[in-house]
Amino acid sequence: MFITFEGMDGCGKSTQLSRFEATLKERGISLIVTSEPGGTKIGQAIRKILLDVDNTHIAPLAELFLYQADRAQHVSEVIKPALEAGKWVICDRYYDATTVYQGIVLEHPARQTAGGYEKLIEQLNYEASLGCEPDITFLLDCPAEISLKRIKRRDKTDKKMDRFERKSLDFHIKIRYGYLALANKHKDRFQIIDSTLHEDHVAKKIREIISPYLPVS
Ligand code: TYD
Numbered sequence: 001m002f003i004t005f006e007g008m009d010g011c012g013k014s015t016q017l018s019r020f021e022a023t024l025k026e027r028g029i030s031l032i033v034t035s036e037p038g039g040t041k042i043g044q045a046i047r048k049i050l051l052d053v054d055n056t057h058i059a060p061l062a063e064l065f066l067y068q069a070d071r072a073q074h075v076s077e078v079i080k081p082a083l084e085a086g087k088w089v090i091c092d093r094y095y096d097a098t099t100v101y102q103g104i105v106l107e108h109p110a111r112q113t114a115g116g117y118e119k120l121i122e123q124l125n126y127e128a129s130l131g132c133e134p135d136i137t138f139l140l141d142c143p144a145e146i147s148l149k150r151i152k153r154r155d156k157t158d159k160k161m162d163r164f165e166r167k168s169l170d171f172h173i174k175i176r177y178g179y180l181a182l183a184n185k186h187k188d189r190f191q192i193i194d195s196t197l198h199e200d201h202v203a204k205k206i207r208e209i210i211s212p213y214l215p216v217s
Contacts, residue, residue, distance in 0.1 A: 001213060002083055002132060004094040007140035008175045010147030010154070012195045012202065016140060017092055019203045020210075024088065027214050032082045035092035037067060039074040046070040051162040064102045064121065071095065071128040079132050095125035096137060100178035104171070138206060139183050140195035144172035 005020075007013050021033050038047030046066050049055060071094075082089050099121055106117045148169060183190035191209050195202055 001088045001136070002079070002091070002134045003088065003210075004091045004096070004134040004137045005140065006093060006096050006100075006137055006179060007142075007195065008144065008147050008172055008179070010150035011140040011142055012150070012199065013092065013140050015199055016138070016193075016195075016202055016206060017090065019199075020206055021090060023203075023207055023210075024090070024214075029088050029214070030086070031088035031090060032078070033090045033092070034074070034078055036074055036094060036097065037070040039070075039079075039091075040077045042073045042077075043070040046073075053162065053166065060102070060106045063105060064098070064124065067098050067102060068124045068128045071098075071125075072130075075128065075130045075132055080130055083132060091134075094134060094137075095129055096179070096182055098125055099182055100175055104174050104178055134189055136209070137183075137186070137190050138209075139179055139190055139192045140202070141176065141180065141192050142195045144169055144176050146196060147176075148172055 003020075005013050005017050017033065021031070024031055036043070037050055038044045046069055049058075050063065050066055050070075079089050079091065103118060103121055106121075180192070183192050191206075193202055193205055197205075
């Protein structure tokens with residue numbers, strides 16, 4: 001099984017991902033947990049460039065290609081071999097993040113490519129993922145105001161905000177609706193989870209969805 005977690009920054013993804021990992025381990029599932037950007041050594045170097053707060057001048061296409069370079073390396077080095085070895089792969093963000101985030105960043109391009117940027121992103125997602133399509137994608141959804149509050153609270157405590165998290169409320173609202181539109185387009189694999197609920201309820205919903213795929217105990 002290949003399972004991805006998506007949602008805007010501050011949606012509670014990390015908490016749910018680690019709870020999900022614990023649930024699967026309890027059930028004896030052989031798995032790996034990984035993330036994008038930065039799931040490999042090469043990817044870590046790419047991640048540094050992408051999330052650097054001094055890189056606000058990064059060209060939109062450079063940003064798109066760096067995410068795809070990270071993914072191409074990640075899929076061939078980590079995801080594909082794990083799936084081929086029969087392991088479950090749980091990935092924190094995958095190509096849907098590119099469709100939504102870079103789709104929005106590239107919304108007002110200086111120059112249109114043949115077929116439009118949407119098509120270009122789709123094609124690059126297809127190439128970089130080497131045919132590895134998620135079986136289930138959990139979209140943790142909440143209003144942008146709530147996720148922004150969570151990000152700001154986190155910033156005061158431990159983790160400093162990265163380049164994306166510093167963006168405006170308007171940007172976060174676009175991300176939210178971008179994800180919801182994408183989920184609507186791929187109803188077969190997306191599961192939208194209301195992440196305004198208490199984290200125990202969110203975890204329970206995710207467990208209910210995955211339970212038919214677990215070995216009987
Ligand atoms: P990260 O610190 O890993 O955040 P999170 O815990 O929210 O996943 O930072 C990843 C950032 O990169 C996040 O803001 C979303 C963004 N991103 C893209 O813009 N495109 C992509 O293809 C991916 C995978 C991530």
